[in-house]
Amino acid sequence: AQSVAQPEDQVNVAEGNPLTVKCTYSVSGNPYLFWYVQYPNRGLQFLLKYITGDNLVKGSYGFEAEFNKSQTSFHLKKPSALVSDSALYFCAVRGMNTGFQKLVFGTGTRLLVSP
Amino acid sequence: GAVVSQHPSWVICKSGTSVKIECRSLDFQATTMFWYRQFPKQSLMLMATSNEGSKATYEQGVEKDKFLINHASLTLSTLTVTSAHPEDSSFYICSATSDRVFSYEQYFGPGTRLTVT
Numbered sequence: 001a002q003s004v005a006q007p008e009d010q011v012n013v014a015e016g017n018p019l020t021v022k023c024t025y026s027v028s029g030n031p032y033l034f035w036y037v038q039y040p041n042r043g044l045q046f047l048l049k050y051i052t053g054d055n056l057v058k059g060s061y062g063f064e065a066e067f068n069k070s071q072t073s074f075h076l077k078k079p080s081a082l083v084s085d086s087a088l089y090f091c092a093v094r095g096m097n098t099g100f101q102k103l104v105f106g107t108g109t110r111l112l113v114s115p
Numbered sequence: 116g117a118v119v120s121q122h123p124s125w126v127i128c129k130s131g132t133s134v135k136i137e138c139r140s141l142d143f144q145a146t147t148m149f150w151y152r153q154f155p156k157q158s159l160m161l162m163a164t165s166n167e168g169s170k171a172t173y174e175q176g177v178e179k180d181k182f183l184i185n186h187a188s189l190t191l192s193t194l195t196v197t198s199a200h201p202e203d204s205s206f207y208i209c210s211a212t213s214d215r216v217f218s219y220e221q222y223f224g225p226g227t228r229l230t231v232t
Contacts, residue, residue, distance in 0.1 A: 034220060043224045049219065049220055102149075108157075
């Protein structure tokens with residue numbers, strides 16, 4: 001069965017500092033990995049994905065993520081955090097053999113960027 | 116990016132009544148739509164997957180007679196919560212995708228907050 005772990009409930013970072021939101025996964029076969037962001041009372045917005053190719057994936061709003069197969073991780077990163085990045089971030093995985101593109105989400109990590 | 120809308124964004128209903136939530140893909144034809152439920156400060160729980168013109172596939176533990184899903188066209192799916200009770204109060208989010216257009220990502224609607232009194 002597929003699973004995603006986001007070990008941190010909340011990450012605090014000062015504006016201008018780099019940020020990392022951690023994600024590890026478990027899936028049979030090669031994974032399809034995703035990051036989404038959710039603002040209060042809103043749906044999820046797609047940030048980036050890893051399907052194949054370069055391990056470093058660049059996405060929206062200056063975010064990037066690094067796929068590490070040996071560590072089964074897909075951490076989200078940004079070189080310089082903005083206060084407006086404060087939101088809830090979800091990592092998700094889909095196994096290659098999963099029908100109907102079913103995603104399994106992590107529990108979410110709340111990012112708080114202080115001025 | 117692709118746009119998915121939901122209506123209504125917020126609904127309050129009395130216990131025992133039914134509520135219908137619409138999910139529309141505005142600029143693409145969605146071959147598959149998903150319905151999720153999100154409790155406060157928790158992750159998304161997939162309720163069901165629906166393909167246009169076929170019956171929805173419900174996740175284990177989701178009552179299909181209580182949560183009726185209809186995917187009547189390539190741009191519209193509806194979730195009807197029948198005989199709603201206070202424990203059905205939640206944030207319901209739909210997502211949509213197209214095998215022909217997207218490389219595996221789903222696009223999410225803004226969500227519908229249901230409060231049952």
